[in-house]
Amino acid sequence: MLSKKQMSANLFQRYLALFSCPHCGQPILMKEQKTLYCENNHSFDLAKQGYVNMLTHAVNSMYDQSLFEARKQVIDAMLYAHMYDEIVDNLNLLGDVIQVLDTGCGEGTHLHKLQKQFPGEMIASGIDIAKEGIIAAAKNYTNSMWIVGDLAKSPYASSSFDAILNILSPANYDEFKRLLKPGGKVIKVVPQSDYLKELREHFYADSDKEEYSNERTVQRFKESFEHVEVKRVTATREISPELIPLLAHMTPMGWHQEQKMDTAKFTHITIDVDILIGK
Numbered sequence: 474m475l476s477k478k479q480m481s482a483n484l485f486q487r488y489l490a491l492f493s494c495p496h497c498g499q500p501i502l503m504k505e506q507k508t509l510y511c512e513n514n515h516s517f518d519l520a521k522q523g524y525v526n527m528l529t530h531a532v533n534s535m536y537d538q539s540l541f542e543a544r545k546q547v548i549d550a551m552l553y554a555h556m557y558d559e560i561v562d563n564l565n566l567l568g569d570v571i572q573v574l575d576t577g578c579g580e581g582t583h584l585h586k587l588q589k590q591f592p593g594e595m596i597a598s599g600i601d602i603a604k605e606g607i608i609a610a611a612k613n614y615t616n617s618m619w620i621v622g623d624l625a626k627s628p629y630a631s632s633s634f635d636a637i638l639n640i641l642s643p644a645n646y647d648e649f650k651r652l653l654k655p656g657g658k659v660i661k662v663v664p665q666s667d668y669l670k671e672l673r674e675h676f677y678a679d680s681d682k683e684e685y686s687n688e689r690t691v692q693r694f695k696e697s698f699e700h701v702e703v704k705r706v707t708a709t710r711e712i713s714p715e716l717i718p719l720l721a722h723m724t725p726m727g728w729h730q731e732q733k734m735d736t737a738k739f740t741h742i743t744i745d746v747d748i749l750i751g752k
């Protein structure tokens with residue numbers, strides 16, 4: 474059986490053309506099935522878990538391993554299933570074999586589930602600035618190319634992707650435009666006003682933070698892309714009580730407050746998001 478590292482080496486080898494050196498922009502080559510490099514001798518080793526760190530500078534991420542573990546468990550509970558349906562419907566319009574980049578992919582479960590649900594072939598890469606997220610992604614999922622990297626200095630070649638996903642993460646629209654193929658789409662997910670409303674009501678009762686508006690983000694997206702569509706998808710699902718502290722932990726409003734919660738009072742959780750689609 475192939476090791477994780479060999480499997481991902483094969484994947485990178487096959488799709489090297491998607492990458493470019495984040496230092497100098499030259500094409501990326503591969504040697505000995507373990508090192509990506511450019512002709513200016515910038516090099517990036519494949520880690521044993523099967524990801525590649527292509528950061529050009531040291532970063533301090535706000536997210537740690539426990540946060541990504543919490544996200545994985547919550548996302549695995551399929552609270553976001555309605556979001557996948559809408560995203561896959563849109564990806565389907567792009568072709569049977571598509572190249573997809575998930576920007577700010579975290580621990581990779583959304584991308585993995587989308588890849589499984591997509592009826593054609595999805596060649597996928599996920600990038601995140603948080604190494605802990607990418608390590609978790611690479612350990613759990615072997616069919617994407619996982620990159621530790623910064624969207625502001627991304628290691629991908631221009632015009633490489635049919636779709637760029639950006640799920641509940643910061644964006645870099647100039648970079649997205651550079652990376653999209655002609656006719657490609659950006660699919661960005663932003664919270665709507667009832668996103669996690671059950672937790673919001675608990676943490677922010679009687680404060681104005683209880684209200685959330687994504688208006689400015691949506692406006693900026695509309696100014697940056699053409700043919701923009703906004704699709705709101707909402708579902709309230711039953712949740713098992715042991716996930717509640719994890720859900721609180723994975724969202725900024727819950728940080729360090731989990732211990733105060735009476736989890737039994739939460740039986741359902743609402744995932745209410747806008748999906749912004751632009752060319």
Ligand SMILES: C[S@@+](CC[C@H](N)C(=O)[O-])C[C@H]1O[C@@H](n2cnc3c(N)ncnc32)[C@H](O)[C@@H]1O
Nearest residue numbers: 577578579601602603622623624640641642643
């Ligand atoms: C709220 S998390 C969402 C993660 C994942 N998309 C999800 O929905 O579970 C935001 C992610 O964006 C990543 N991020 C923030 N700035 C970034 C940058 N400049 N480049 C790449 N990733 C970044 C963070 O490390 C974090 O994993």
Ligand SMILES: [Zn+2]
Nearest residue numbers: 494497511515
């Ligand atoms: Zn280089």
